[in-house]
Amino acid sequence: MQQQQQAMNQLSKKYPVFDIVQKETYIQFQTLCLVPLDLPFDSPFEGQVLEITITLTNRYPANSPSVGVAADTIWHPNIDFYSGSVSADMLNSSWNPNTEFVTILEDILPALLITPNSMDPLNPEAASQLKQQEQINDNQDENYFLKEFQNIIKSEEQSCSQEQQKCSNDPEEKINKSEGQTLYETKAKIIMSHKHINYAEIMKKCGDKIPEYFMDLLKKHNYC
Structure with missing residues (x-):
């Protein structure tokens, strides 16, 4: 679990890390994601602060982290409304083991929120x-x-x-x-x-x- 702990500690230098749960096979913790205010177009998520749950298995960083938002809070094609699970290419098929958590919070998640992919939905109704x-x-x-x-x-x-x-x-x-x-x-x-x-x-x-x-x-x- 050394790599997982190091990654979490690195994130904590810039973002709050709380509600840490550590088991034999995974580490789970929560942090916050700020959706930018200076978007090029209107977005219902603009300026929102989202509570994010990140789960790291023993195979991290070879395997991508599991990322989710609070359940029943975000109506979005690529977020399961009932569980909060997030689906993004950069966190799945296109995952790069060198990706830092700061990149997930500042780039990947905001980009997904403002430019959803309706072709690969977790929430078909929203899509x-x-x-x-x-x-x-x-x-x-x-x-x-x-x-x-x-x-x-x-x-x-x-x-x-x-x-x-x-x-x-x-x-x-x-x-x-x-x-x-x-x-x-x-x-x-x-x-x-x-x-x-x-x-x-x-x-x-x-x-x-x-x-x-x-x-x-x-x-x-x-x-x-």
Whole structure:
């Protein structure tokens, strides 16, 4: 148990360690995890202080520690709501024996909380809710993009007659609306054939709300 004890002592230099239980086959203790305040987007966990339980078996550090939160406290796709068990790649299949506890508390757990993996859930209901919310967010982003894109289309159509020499007449770029292709995808391709369009304006106004199909077109034509 020497390695387990050393790892726990190292953690205690920066974080509180309490409720220590030591058995022949494992050491279990509790500590605290602070979810950062300066997140790039809103999160229900922002700024929370979580009570974390860490269990180390005799095979640590070859085997990863078992990490959990207080039961019935966190509704999250990768946390079992009833037991508090946490599932993260960095604590399972991608475990590195050189990983320090400070890294778990300051990097791995906060990253999991703010960027859940709904494809490998411990809480299927939470994962389903997350997917539904992601679809809602995608639709909102799409609607925002389409509104801005329509404004750009209108302004470009007005200037087209003055910029004809810069517009592409390449037959390969003539647009035919294929089956299943939306009107906006078609208009996106039409606009891509005009070399004078202000792509910087699109990027600036829409940012990460630009749909994937339009980003693919921008990349294809080397505009980003």
